[in-house]
Amino acid sequence: MLNFDFYNPTRVVFGEGTIARLDELVPADARVLVLYGGGSAERNGTLAEVQAALGSRRVQRFGGIEPNPSYETLMKAVELIHREGIDFLLAVGGGSVIDGTKFVAAAVKHAGDPWEILQTRGKSVSSALPFGCVLTLPATGSEMNCASVVTRKSVNAKLGFFSRQVFPRFSVLDPVKTYTLPPRQIANGVVDAFVHVAEQYLTYPVSAAVQDRYAESLLQTLIEVGPKALATPQDYDVRANLMWAATQALSGPVGAGVPQDWATHMIGHELTALHGLDHAQTLAIVLPTLLNERRTPKRAKLLQYAERVWNIRDGDEDARIDAAIARTREFFESLGVKTRLADYGIGANAIDALVAQLEAHGMTALGEHRDLDLTTSRRILEACL
Ligand code: NZQ
């Protein structure tokens, strides 16, 4: 096992009816800004429930944070906070609202140009406003991690940053709040969480038995509950297990002390930046192809994955790896998430620009061995067509 430094201070309050607990979670004298997305939280009553729980606190709202939150929109929230003397943020939504809130929290306290936060991948963050979350979409794990991904539309850049300053103080996870999600977002959430585990598990063995078995249990849970979450949208236990699996997929324990890949995510971000695909759609396209391309360095873990996650025991080693990759692609497709660039109308003529974006963003040595270069990324993208 590799050395690690595990730290996660986020308090998770989980279960039906827990939005009412905001009254004890948010400081009584806080001047609160509630940040939300394009209106789902307003339409389905979640915002009203939040407002009621906050009681007599001074509360203002900032709506309109887009999926793949934009720098341009978030900077408007930063201005509002300075103008109104707000001292506590509450994100109500999915990964985009939570990521956006993390950026806003850091940007409010940043002395120079806030874009530096993303250019330095968070190294320039020294403090942030405190914030909490009410999660409405199980997918990213943002509710219990210190990562954020922001898009600057003017330069077609989708960049991530990390900082211990932007762990949520708390996150309220009420599975009932996910009942209104459209099937596309449920499927996206299952794929995103699955790929988060894959990025931390499908690398090379380092004798990390706990992390491996935890990763396998999360993958198996997602395979089990993903289709049920689509088939029976109001099944509380299914939604609860999906929600906790997605949170755990990217909150630290799976990735502590093991090598991590993340090339699928980095290539995927460029697909979102240039072609507007949903985050999970990009992952469903890239992961199966990347696993095939990287079958030699990932060989031992792919065999373990085939056996322990998909119960594939027959055939020679390459046949078992082929079968595991095929099962992965079929799983994404079975949820309704297409896995080929062509399915999204993207052809071979798009690849030069995608590779140029990877280069511009310094994504020239990706993967757990830092040897996935631009030539390999190009090969992977060509195989995704
Ligand atoms: O905007 P509204 O109207 O609220 O609608 C949203 C949005 O259109 C809707 N939605 C959310 N909760 C709902 C609901 N609709 C009905 N009922 C509800 N309960 O769902 C749509 C998508 O929301 P979004 O927040 O964009 O989805 P997701 O949670 O998948 O977040 C994706 C973003 O997170 C980033 C992605 O890159 C992407 O920008 N990621 C963040 C990570 C992190 N912080 O650790 C890791 C991930 O790898 C990922 O990169």
Ligand code: ZN
């Ligand atoms: Zn992701």
